[in-house]
Amino acid sequence: MKKIVYSLVICFTVFQMTSCKSEAKKETETTKEEVKTEKKAAFVLQDADNVINWTAYKTTEKVPVNGQFQKVNITAGGEADTAKDAINNAEFSIPVSSIFTKDTSRDFKIKKFFFGVMDNTELLSGKLVLENDSIGHANLTMNGVTKKLPFKYTLNGKEFSLNTTMKITHWQAENALDSLNTACKDLHKGADGVSKTWDEVALNITSVFK
Template sequence: MKKIIYSLAICFTAFQIISCKSEAKKETETTNQEVTTEKKAAFVLQDADNSINWTAYKTSEKVPVKGEFQKVTITAGGEASTAKEAIHNAEFSIPVSSVFTKDTSRDFKIRKFFFGVMDQTELLSGKLVLENDSLGYANLTMNGVTKKLPFKYTLNEKTFNLNTTMKITDWQAEEALSSLNTACKDLHKGADGVSKTWDEVALNITSVFK
């Protein structure tokens, strides 16, 4: 009888030890999960609805050609407690393969004969800097050249809108511009018979935070 009671006591003690270890393990796992779970910022630029629209021009009459880039990646910054802080100092990259104009033939020519002629331009990259409540600039890298591109912007609650015009030649891309014009020679002719591709591109960027 004593042996039976002694055996039961050992089993009960062992069960208690195992239970304590299991509870301690669960508590440790829960604690670790709480530590590793980070609170998400109120404004995240990568998660916003971002649209990057551009307008280029052809012929002597300066006929607009509209397009967009369908992909952008925020590579640094872009998260904060306010929309303005999330945008300020955010760094980005845009793959030129995401260019889209609703014309597959035109898209191909832009990728091959324009961006394809440039140096190190699989991506356009840069950093956004907001100087005050209406003006800012982007340190934009294209064709292996980094230049400051000033812009005007508005920020209305969760909607950021940027407008600017860039000169392609400021990024030493005359060769790329000439290459595109040659590839589109007849399509860029106006009533005067002159084929022309302008070095101006208007940009409109909108980010709507969720």
């Protein structure tokens, strides 16, 4: 009789241990599933196809010089259930090292003699604010100065497009502008023999959400 009772106790103990392990495994699998199915925002600005085009001007005839920044990082915000909410209040930083004009010599001069002369300008940083359905502004920091840069924009489905013109002198960057003009003196001469680098830069930024 004792042997029978002893056998039953052992069987019951083994069953309990197996059951506990099975429950623990189920809980672990459920936890993993919950992590995998964590909801992602419908619109993520960092994952969008972001293109930053700019146009600067040289000579008294105002000849355009086109370029891009090939990298932008979204440092805060930028995720929401609508495209507009994802853009509104998004904070960004743009490495000036990502500048690209299809001319390596020009890229080098802009980095060294323009941005390199400014204070704390390895990055251009700011925050986007949409005021209504067509206008907004960026609180843009450059040369250690933060200024409001007004812009107009359109938002069609998943495509956001922003257009504006910034005056470099509003960011107290006259020295940087003079430095670049000196480095490019002959290249910025027009038919009149005058070397000029304009303080205006047109910006066109597009973001196409995936």
